[in-house]
Amino acid sequence: MSTVQEISQNMRNIKNSELGDVEKRMEQLKKEQNIVSLLVNRKSSPRTGVVVPVPSCSITNKAMLGLGAAIMPYYLNEEQGWELEIDELHRARESAKGVCNLVALYVTNPGNSAGNVQSRKSVEEVIQFVSEKKLFPLADEVYQESVYGERCEFVSYKRVLAEMGPPHSDTVELASFHSASKGIMGECGLRGGYVELVNLDPTVMKYTYILFSKDRCASVPDQIALDLMANSPTTRGSLIPTL
Numbered sequence: 511m512s513t514v515q516e517i518s519q520n521m522r523n524i525k526n527s528e529l530g531d532v533e534k535r536m537e538q539l540k541k542e543q544n545i546v547s548l549l550v551n552r553k554s555s556p557r558t559g560v561v562v563p564v565p566s567c568s569i570t571n572k573a574m575l576g577l578g579a580a581i582m583p584y585y586l587n588e589e590q591g592w593e594l595e596i597d598e599l600h601r602a603r604e605s606a607k608g609v610c611n612l613v614a615l616y617v618t619n620p621g622n623s624a625g626n627v628q629s630r631k632s633v634e635e636v637i638q639f640v641s642e643k644k645l646f647p648l649a650d651e652v653y654q655e656s657v658y659g660e661r662c663e664f665v666s667y668k669r670v671l672a673e674m675g676p677p678h679s680d681t682v683e684l685a686s687f688h689s690a691s692k693g694i695m696g697e698c699g700l701r702g703g704y705v706e707l708v709n710l711d712p713t714v715m716k717y718t719y720i721l722f723s724k725d726r727c728a729s730v731p732d733q734i735a736l737d738l739m740a741n742s743p744t745t746r747g748s749l750i751p752t753l
Contacts, residue, residue, distance in 0.1 A: 545707075557580040558613055563624075574616075580609065620651075620654065620656065641678055652688055
C-alpha cells in the first residue's frame with residue numbers, strides 16, 4: 511500500500527471511529543494532533559509509534575494515545591541541561607522493535623516542560639537521524655520567543671534544514687508548529703496557531719487540507735494576533751507612519 515493510500519485509509523478509519531472522544535481531546539491540543547492523525551493507522555499491527563521526549567507535555571502524549579498511537583519515550587539528559595542526545599534516540603528506536611512501527615519523532619524546542627534549547631548542532635543531528643531512519647519530525651517550536659538563558663539561541667528546524675542543503679533540504683519532510691497563545695509572552699488567551707509543512711508530497715497535502723478544513727477556525731482577535739506575530743508592523747514599512 512502506498513503512502514497516499516495509507517493516509518486515505520487512515521482518514522476513513524478516523525471518520526468511522528469514536529469521533530466524539532477524539533474531537534474532545536483535539537479541542538484541547540495544538541495543530542500537531544491533526545498531523546499525527548494522518549500518520550496513525552488505528553488498525554495496524556503492530557501499532558503506529560511516535561517517539562516523544564521525557565519530560566514533555568502530558569496532554570499531548572495523552573492525545574496521541576487517544577488517536578491510537580503507541581508512545582515510545584526518549585529521555586532528555588538532566589545533568590546536561592536536559593540536552594537531547596542522539597544516542598538516546600537510537601536506544602528508543604531499538605526498544606520500539608517488536609512493539610510498534612515508528613513513523614514520527616516529536617521534539618519540543620524550546621522544551622516544554624524542561625526549558626532546554628537545542629543548539630544548531632543538535633538540530634542538525636536530529637535531522638540527520640530522521641533522514642536515516644525514515645521518521646517524520648514534528649517540531650513544536652511555540653516557545654521560541656521565550657528564550658532567556660545565557661549562550662542560548664533559538665534556531666528553527668526549518669532554517670537548519672534549509673541551510674543544510676541537498677539532499678536533506680530537498681527530501682526530509684518536516685512539520686513545525688507555532689502559536690500566538692505561547693509565542694507572545696505566553697499570552698494564553700489568544701488561541702491561534704499554525705503548522706508549516708515542508709517537503710510533503712502534493713497529493714498528501716491535498717488530504718492534509720481536507721483534514722484541517724473540518725476544524726473550527728480561531729476567533730477574529732486570535733487571527734489578528736497571529737498575523738501580527740508572523741508579520742509584525744516592523745516588517746511593513748508603509749504601515750509604520752500610520753501606527
